[in-house]
Amino acid sequence: MPILEFKNVSKVYNNITKALTDISFSVYEGEFVSIIGPSGSGKSTILRCINRLVDVTQGSIIFDGHDINKADKKEIRQVRKKAGMIFQHYNLVDRLSVIENVLHGRLGYKSVMSGVIGHYTEEEKEKAFQILAMLGLTEQAYKRCDELSGGQKQRVGIARSLMQEPRLILCDEPIASLDPSSSKIIMDHLSDINETMKITCIANLHQVDVALKYAKRIIGITAGQIVYDGPPEKLTRSKIYEIYQSDEGELITDVK
Amino acid sequence: MDKTTEKAPRPNNQTSVFVQRKRTFTLAFLGVAALFVVSAVVTNYEIIGGLESIPKAVIWMAQHFVPNAKAWSRLPYILSKLVETALVSVAVTVCAAICAFFFSLLGTKTTRTAPWIARIVRIIAAFFRNVPDVVWAILLLFSFGQNILTGFFALFFSTFGMLTRTFIETIDEVSASCVEALYATGATSLQTVFNGVIPSSLPEIVSWVLYMIETNIRSSTLIGILTATGIGYLFDLYYKRMDYSSASLVVISIVILVIAIEILSNKIRKVIM
Amino acid sequence: MSELDIAGQPPVSLDIVKYMRKTRGGKIKTATKSKSNRAIKITLFVLLALTIYGFLTFDYKNVDIAKAMAGTWNNVKVLFGQPKLTYGTWGGSLKALFVTFSLGALATIFGAIIAFFGSLLCAKNIANPYVANITKSFVAFIRAVPTILWVLIFTVAAGLGSVAAVIGLTFHSAGYLIKAYAESIEEMDEGTIEALKASGASFWQIVFQAILPSSISRMTAWTFLRFEINFTNALAVGAAAGVGGIGFDLYMAGNHYFDLRELGYITYIVVAAVILLEMIATKIKATVR
Numbered sequence: 001m002p003i004l005e006f007k008n009v010s011k012v013y014n015n016i017t018k019a020l021t022d023i024s025f026s027v028y029e030g031e032f033v034s035i036i037g038p039s040g041s042g043k044s045t046i047l048r049c050i051n052r053l054v055d056v057t058q059g060s061i062i063f064d065g066h067d068i069n070k071a072d073k074k075e076i077r078q079v080r081k082k083a084g085m086i087f088q089h090y091n092l093v094d095r096l097s098v099i100e101n102v103l104h105g106r107l108g109y110k111s112v113m114s115g116v117i118g119h120y121t122e123e124e125k126e127k128a129f130q131i132l133a134m135l136g137l138t139e140q141a142y143k144r145c146d147e148l149s150g151g152q153k154q155r156v157g158i159a160r161s162l163m164q165e166p167r168l169i170l171c172d173e174p175i176a177s178l179d180p181s182s183s184k185i186i187m188d189h190l191s192d193i194n195e196t197m198k199i200t201c202i203a204n205l206h207q208v209d210v211a212l213k214y215a216k217r218i219i220g221i222t223a224g225q226i227v228y229d230g231p232p233e234k235l236t237r238s239k240i241y242e243i244y245q246s247d248e249g250e251l252i253t254d255v256k
Numbered sequence: 257m258d259k260t261t262e263k264a265p266r267p268n269n270q271t272s273v274f275v276q277r278k279r280t281f282t283l284a285f286l287g288v289a290a291l292f293v294v295s296a297v298v299t300n301y302e303i304i305g306g307l308e309s310i311p312k313a314v315i316w317m318a319q320h321f322v323p324n325a326k327a328w329s330r331l332p333y334i335l336s337k338l339v340e341t342a343l344v345s346v347a348v349t350v351c352a353a354i355c356a357f358f359f360s361l362l363g364t365k366t367t368r369t370a371p372w373i374a375r376i377v378r379i380i381a382a383f384f385r386n387v388p389d390v391v392w393a394i395l396l397l398f399s400f401g402q403n404i405l406t407g408f409f410a411l412f413f414s415t416f417g418m419l420t421r422t423f424i425e426t427i428d429e430v431s432a433s434c435v436e437a438l439y440a441t442g443a444t445s446l447q448t449v450f451n452g453v454i455p456s457s458l459p460e461i462v463s464w465v466l467y468m469i470e471t472n473i474r475s476s477t478l479i480g481i482l483t484a485t486g487i488g489y490l491f492d493l494y495y496k497r498m499d500y501s502s503a504s505l506v507v508i509s510i511v512i513l514v515i516a517i518e519i520l521s522n523k524i525r526k527v528i529m
Numbered sequence: 530m531s532e533l534d535i536a537g538q539p540p541v542s543l544d545i546v547k548y549m550r551k552t553r554g555g556k557i558k559t560a561t562k563s564k565s566n567r568a569i570k571i572t573l574f575v576l577l578a579l580t581i582y583g584f585l586t587f588d589y590k591n592v593d594i595a596k597a598m599a600g601t602w603n604n605v606k607v608l609f610g611q612p613k614l615t616y617g618t619w620g621g622s623l624k625a626l627f628v629t630f631s632l633g634a635l636a637t638i639f640g641a642i643i644a645f646f647g648s649l650l651c652a653k654n655i656a657n658p659y660v661a662n663i664t665k666s667f668v669a670f671i672r673a674v675p676t677i678l679w680v681l682i683f684t685v686a687a688g689l690g691s692v693a694a695v696i697g698l699t700f701h702s703a704g705y706l707i708k709a710y711a712e713s714i715e716e717m718d719e720g721t722i723e724a725l726k727a728s729g730a731s732f733w734q735i736v737f738q739a740i741l742p743s744s745i746s747r748m749t750a751w752t753f754l755r756f757e758i759n760f761t762n763a764l765a766v767g768a769a770a771g772v773g774g775i776g777f778d779l780y781m782a783g784n785h786y787f788d789l790r791e792l793g794y795i796t797y798i799v800v801a802a803v804i805l806l807e808m809i810a811t812k813i814k815a816t817v818r
Contacts, residue, residue, distance in 0.1 A: 081442035091437035097561040108442020115447035125557040138548045295631035299691035309687035343583035350580040394783030399600030477675040514673035527568040
């Protein structure tokens with residue numbers, strides 16, 4: 001049984017802008033899927049539909065046994081805590097400490113009040129430290145997030161999502177704001193998480209070569225429609241040009 | 257303004273830009289000049305008289321607007337009224353800020369309230385911001401009389417309106433990105449407010465509160481004259497009795513207070529930002 | 530990378546524990562020790578304490594708050610619900626509105642002219658730092674005196690009327706705009722001024738060739754913003770110093786005729802004008818930025 005299923009999903013913004021048209025695909029446990037496509041093709045809309053940051057217009061999405069469109073508030077919380085998300089601009093609370101940001105990953109598990117006053121158990125804090133150790137951030141634990149470099153911030157983002165004990169991690173352009181060496185560190189961590197912890201990963205990437213290197217499956221979308229879905233080996237050059245609707249030589253391949 | 261033409265010859269396309277700019281300047285200048293003339297006529301403003309009044313006022317201030325022994329003897333009383341006015345300004349700003357913060361949460365995009373609620377919040381804020389504090393003061397005089405609360409509520413309403421709008425803008429600007437991430441972890445609105453919105457926007461909010469305290473001390477002087485309370489009333493009292501020495505001491509004390517608060521606020525801002 | 534296996538929950542290794550900060554009760558701390566957070570806490574605490582102290586020490590003169598509030602609520606209903614002119618006329622109110630508008634306009638124009646030259650003395654990238662500091666201190670002093678007091682002081686020297694009002698309002702406008710203009714000038718590209726200096730341009734050439742063109746749009750936006758403020762100030766001064774305009778009408782309606790309906794009518798006119806000005810200012814701000 002797939003962990004995530006898109007059935008004929010369409011999304012129209014403000015009744016005019018078509019973001020997604022009739023998208024269908026399934027993702028199985030443990031897969032590392034990369035969604036590629038030009039900017040504005042609907043990549044981030046797909047990710048945001050999965051945790052209902054965006055409501056779909058038509059079709060249905062099944063994640064972890066929940067029909068996301070029919071989920072009520074409580075159920076959405078259940079869905080969200082099982083789907084971690086990391087962002088291009090990290091989206092951390094800059095003025096709080098690294099460890100506080102990591103602990104935010106537990107909010108979905110808490111009662112409203114204990115989340116509001118920021119009460120975490122000792123086990124949760126220890127777990128946060130273990131995750132930070134795994135990502136090489138223990139020394140930064142008490143620093144404020146605005147003191148960190150971009151690569152470190154993104155690792156805090158990963159730590160926050162791992163804190164959720166997710167079944168799925170959604171990565172929205174995780175390396176688009178990073179330099180090549182930090183990008184490699186981030187992608188290696190994501191790859192490790194996928195392989196050793198068996199967490200399913202869906203990553204939007206605009207660098208095709210990164211996608212080819214790390215993903216076990218590529219979904220190419222253009223103007224809100226899937227034009228390729230298959231293993232990286234079978235993605236031909238001409239198919240890539242079709243996805244990016246560009247002429248030969250114009251391809252974005254900035255990270256080796 | 258003709259300096260723009262005093263330059264070496266330029267290529268044609270650039271000249272046209274300069275000609276156009278000069279035309280805009282000329283039009284703007286004529287518009288402002290016309291506004292000036294009309295305004296001067298409407299208000300019976302005498303330009304010469306206005307210019308003459310400045311040295312006259314300086315001389316007059318040097319002669320009469322200086323504290324004398326009698327004025328100094330009133331210093332304790334003046335200071336007590338000054339402290340009262342400062343406390344009113346702080347209390348008004350703090351109360352208005354607390355109300356405005358919770359109210360602005362209903363108006364920001366970050367809490368994902370229904371759009372119609374956000375719109376109502378904005379309309380209410382605009383109402384309180386745009387009814388001048390003078391109107392509130394005059395209105396409140398009817399029931400509260402010459403009371404410290406008259407000035408308190410008059411300032412409260414306009415501060416509340418002003419801060420609600422500012423807080424909505426600040427919160428939307430500062431915390432939009434982290435709020436999205438917190439919702440994505442499964443946090444509720446209230447958890448998101450306390451873990452994301454408050455930590456990220458608090459420095460800006462404190463800075464605005466300090467600014468409003470400064471502003472409200474000046475405004476409360478004016479409101480005090482209207483409602484016969486606080487330091488404004490004291491100034492008006494001495495002024496009407498033509499006891500300009502004592503009035504000058506009131507002004508000096510206000511100046512020192514305002515500047516002290518400004519310096520302190522700037523110091524605090526430097527540390528918290 | 531040895532503790533990769535989180536799922537298996539290995540015991541917390543000693544080298545992680547080393548990095549944990551504990552409270553006296555042995556719990557792991559989470560917050561950073563930042564100067565800024567502490568300053569915010571202290572500031573909020575002091576403000577709150579002053580507020581409580583204020584409420585405890587205010588002289589309420591035994592006013593019945595509940596009764597006064599209920600009365601005010603009734604008055605609000607009359608004010609906004611039944612506006613009616615008894616003593617003034619529609620035309621007279623409009624003329625008074627125009628007077629207030631003109632007072633604000635004159636003060637803004639004077640303020641802008643003074644501020645233009647003042648800001649040249651103040652902006653960090655062109656002014657002499659010594660002169661800049663003197664100018665800034667002078668401006669801080671001017672701004673510290675409430676507008677109404679300037680107006681009243683000038684009333685003695687120039688008589689009750691528009692001259693006192695305009696000059697009083699001009700002081701604050703100039704102070705405010707000097708700061709705003711100087712910031713606009715400071716935002717311009719350092720290189721431009723350097724290049725012009727190097728080419729031997731005189732001070733005024735630099736001002737009119739480089740500074741004015743590149744900061745005029747920001748300056749315009751600030752000027753309109755100030756005009757909006759000046760309108761409200763002209764209104765307030767009209768009420769409190771009796772210099773005329775619609776502010777004086779407000780004062781007369783409320784404090785002389787005690788006529789809430791008249792007050793309501795004038796309030797509606799004023800609010801409409803303020804909203805209109807705010808809309809114009811917002812629009813100009815949007816096009817400039």
